[in-house]
Amino acid sequence: MTTPPAPPRVPAELAAAVVDPHAYAQRERVDTALARLRADLPLGLAEIEGSDPFWVVTRHADIKEIERQADVFHNGDKSTFYTTRDSNARVQMLTGGEPNLIRSLVSLDGKEHKDLRGVVFPHVTPRAIKPMEEAIRAIARDFVSQMLSAGNEVDFAAEVAFLYPLRVIMTVLGVPAEDEPFMLKLTQELFSNADPELNRARAALSPEELLKSLWETTMELEGYFKAVTEKFRANPTQHINSLIANATINGEYLNHRQMMGYYIIAATAGHDTTSNTVAGAMWALAERPALLGQLRADPALINAFVEESIRWEVPVKHFMRSAVADVEIGGQTIRAGDWLMLNYQSANRDEAVWADPFDFRIDRKDNPQLAFGYGVHVCLGQHLARMEMRILWEELLPHLTAIEMAGPGERTISNFVCGPKHVPIRFKAA
C-alpha cells in the first residue's frame, strides 16, 4: 500500500501575504506573492498558525473549474471568507452553529441558494434593468454636476465613487436618501473592519474586538431592516427590499436569517464593489493621460474600459469553498472537507490568460475576467453594476479634458471586499 503524496505547502511568507489585509492595501505586495505562486505553486496548501489549513487557488482555469462544480465545492459548509479558528468558534457560538455571521446568498448552496436567488434574479436581468437607465443617468448627472461645481480637485473615491453607486442601489432597493449615510457607514464597518480609518471603532482592533464590532454592526443592520420588513409588508412595491420582505418559498416567508442576510448583502455588496471599481478606474485614468482622449474620441470604448476596470480592480479579493468529495483540480487531489481560497485578484492577473496582465488596456479582444465569479454563484448584480458604471463614464468623461493624480492614492486595509479609499485627482473641465 502506498501513502498518497503530501500536498505541496505554500511557503510561509507567501501564505502570510495572501491573507494580510495590509498586503492588499499595498497592491504590489500581494501581486508579487500571487505571481510567484502562479509560477511556482499555483495550487498549494497554506498552513497559518491559528487557522485551518486551506488551498490557495491562484490560476484562472482552476478557479473557474471549482466554481463550475458548485455541487462539489460548497460555499456555506465552512466560513465563506478567510478566518481564524478562534473567530470561527465565536461565530458558531453567536449563530447557533453556523460558520458565517450572515446567512446570505454567498454562503448558501443547493436548493436554498437557488430558491433565494430566484426572488431577486428576474428583476436584475439586462432586460429587467433597462427601464432604470434614465433614472440612473439622472443620478449620474447630479454627481457629475456636483463634482464639476466644487472646483478642479476632488477625492474621487470619497466624493463620487462611494456615493453614486450607493444612491443607485438604495433607489433600486427602496431605501430613502436620508438613510444613505447610515448604509454607507455600516457597509464600511462590515467590509473594512481591518482598516482603522473605516471600521466601527475607528481604531486598530484585535481579532476578538473585530468580531465583536462586526456583530454589533450586523445587529444594527438587523434592527434597521426589521422596520423595512414591516413597511413593505404593509405596502408592497416593486423595490428589491419589498420583494425580499414579501417573498415566500413553499408558502412561507423567508426565515429571519435568510431575510436579514438578503437585505444586508443587497444593501452592502450592491454598492461597495461598484464603488471600489469606479474609484480604481479613475485612478487608472489619472495615471494614463492618453486614455481619457481615447475614450472621449470614441465613447463606444467605454464598455471595454468598464470591463478592464473590473478586471483591474477586482473588488472581491477572495471567497472560500469547501470540498464535499475527493476531486482532482489542477493536478492536485483535493480531499472531502478541504477548505480552498479562490483568489480572484490572482485569477485576473493570470499570465496564461492575459499576456500583459499588469497593463491597463481597453483594446483587449477578449477579457474573461472573473471578478463577478462564475457558475451558479456569479454575481447577481453584475448587469446593474456594468450599466451604472457605463452611465457614469458616459456622463462624466465628455466634461473632462485632463485628469491627473493630485496626491497619492490610498487603498483600504482589507483582504476581502476592498479597493481605493482615497483617489485625489486634479482635472480640467471641458
Added chain:
Amino acid sequence: MPPFQRWRCRNCGLVYDEALGLPDEGLAPGTRFADIPEDWYCPDCGSEKSDFELIET
C-alpha cells in the same frame, strides 16, 4: 440531421446542450439553439442569448 451542438454563457459558464435542452426552462431535449426565442436569457445569470458562444468540438 446535423449533430447537436453545445453553447456556453460567457458570463457564468452555463452550458446549453441541444441534445438535453433545458426542460425546467421549457426547452425540450433536441431544441436547437437557433430555435430558442431571441428574448430568452441565461437562467443562471440573466445574460442574453447573444452572450452565448458555441463550444467547438
